Amino acid sequence: MRVLVLGSVRPAHRYLERLGHDVALFMFKSEIKPDDVTHCYSDIHIFDDECQLDSLLDIAKVMHANNPFHAVCCLHDNMQHFSIAIAEAFQLQFPVTAHSLETSICKYKTRQLLKTSRLDNTLCEQVNCYEELAQFIEEHAGEFILKPLQGTGSAGIQRINSRVFLADVITQWQSNKGQFPAIIEQFLVGEEYSIECFSESGQHRVLAITEKLKDESNFVELGHAMPAAITTEQEAAIIDFIKTVLTVLQVDNGPSHSEVILTSEGPQLIETHTRMGGDNIADLVELTTGLNLIELTVDQSLGEFVLDRIPQDLPKKGYAAVRYIAPVFNQNTCFESCHGIAQAEQPKHVKFVKVLKKQGDDMGLVRHSYDRTAMALCQGDSLAHACQNATDALKQLQLHVSWKNS
Numbered sequence: 001m002r003v004l005v006l007g008s009v010r011p012a013h014r015y016l017e018r019l020g021h022d023v024a025l026f027m028f029k030s031e032i033k034p035d036d037v038t039h040c041y042s043d044i045h046i047f048d049d050e051c052q053l054d055s056l057l058d059i060a061k062v063m064h065a066n067n068p069f070h071a072v073c074c075l076h077d078n079m080q081h082f083s084i085a086i087a088e089a090f091q092l093q094f095p096v097t098a099h100s101l102e103t104s105i106c107k108y109k110t111r112q113l114l115k116t117s118r119l120d121n122t123l124c125e126q127v128n129c130y131e132e133l134a135q136f137i138e139e140h141a142g143e144f145i146l147k148p149l150q151g152t153g154s155a156g157i158q159r160i161n162s163r164v165f166l167a168d169v170i171t172q173w174q175s176n177k178g179q180f181p182a183i184i185e186q187f188l189v190g191e192e193y194s195i196e197c198f199s200e201s202g203q204h205r206v207l208a209i210t211e212k213l214k215d216e217s218n219f220v221e222l223g224h225a226m227p228a229a230i231t232t233e234q235e236a237a238i239i240d241f242i243k244t245v246l247t248v249l250q251v252d253n254g255p256s257h258s259e260v261i262l263t264s265e266g267p268q269l270i271e272t273h274t275r276m277g278g279d280n281i282a283d284l285v286e287l288t289t290g291l292n293l294i295e296l297t298v299d300q301s302l303g304e305f306v307l308d309r310i311p312q313d314l315p316k317k318g319y320a321a322v323r324y325i326a327p328v329f330n331q332n333t334c335f336e337s338c339h340g341i342a343q344a345e346q347p348k349h350v351k352f353v354k355v356l357k358k359q360g361d362d363m364g365l366v367r368h369s370y371d372r373t374a375m376a377l378c379q380g381d382s383l384a385h386a387c388q389n390a391t392d393a394l395k396q397l398q399l400h401v402s403w404k405n406s
Helices: 010-018 034-038 053-066 080-089 098-105 107-116 130-139 166-175 232-248 281-289 293-301 383-395
Strands: 002-006 022-028 041-047 071-074 124-127 143-148 158-161 182-186 191-200 203-214 221-226 254-263 266-273 319-325 333-339 350-355 374-380 398-403
Touching (some): 002 010, 010 022, 010 293, 022 053, 034 041, 041 053, 053 080, 071 080, 071 293, 080 098, 098 107, 098 266, 107 124, 107 182, 107 232, 107 266, 124 130, 130 166, 158 166, 191 232, 191 281, 191 293, 203 232, 203 281, 221 281, 221 383, 232 254, 232 266, 254 293, 281 319, 319 383, 350 383, 374 383
Parallel strands (some): 002 022, 002 071, 022 041
Antiparallel strands (some): 124 182, 143 182, 191 203, 191 254, 203 221, 221 319, 254 266, 319 374, 333 398, 350 374
8 A cells, every 4th residue: 555644753654664555755854854764665755844735735646646645644733734635635534634633723713612512611712912912811810821822842831810910921921932823711720631532433432541740830741641540530520521522623533632621620621632642642552551552543544443442441551651851951051961871771660761852952941842851751560650760760861961152
């Protein structure tokens, strides 16, 4: 089978190669790596990050006319709108629809649709400029979250108290990649969890509920642990809620990654994505349930029915956690090297340790997920044990930095 793959989720590419498929790759320039050219792609086309749909579609049409594609595969929502258009042009199936992608990417549309379905009563508004934001704050008292209308990686998220001088807050927000249009919404109080789900023909299976660790000052995620330590009643409430949310948002096929706050009134949605969770959450799912989300997604994209491979009840076969370090340095600081990885990976319960910075990278303020320095993925005999193992592994690392001339 000839498969057009869009995006950089490379384990999916390797899986397609192992299956013996002819794989052509479309990827953004910022995501390409030197090693990509050594793999068995029949074609590689690299596009500027700002390229328009017509550019990809024109090239795909020429390729399809000479050697037709049988399937389109894309595991990340930053290229799914390209994938949908290409699949439609060639009359091929694609798990994600334009409607579900647009609704999940635009946080305000998500809220409005859930509000119409009586699933959400969170006070929120889309604001297109400073004046609209100031008017909203003047009319409503309390604490709010300001975030981009479309965004990932914890970038551009700002907590706002109506009693704080707004201009100073906005200056800080804009320095953290915040920009208009944005959504401002009521700050929800409670523990945060993510829900990893897989859908097929409108039926939903919850694979895992993930416990999250965040820096409360900047909302950067510093860890995930699975399965979450919640009661049976809380688990049932979250599962029922997220299945209803996915149905309303028409996320009928493929993986989804949803984030909720478990408030005193029950679960409330933060956002949903038509893809797997990042931050090695797919690895956590496999370690704790035995289910490979990447293989399920690829197989469904190739036209297979996969729901029967997923238990109806939430599977739990172990405990795993990922932890990150994100030290804050002077803004003139650069990353040089990291020692101690071999020692950190020595215990059997450590799956791997990874340094996320390369030599010369800035080591200044931590404002979003891309500012984190290193991570460790571990298993354990309990949830607490898995978390502690990951924390202990990171303690073995010795970071070396240098200072730039100002």
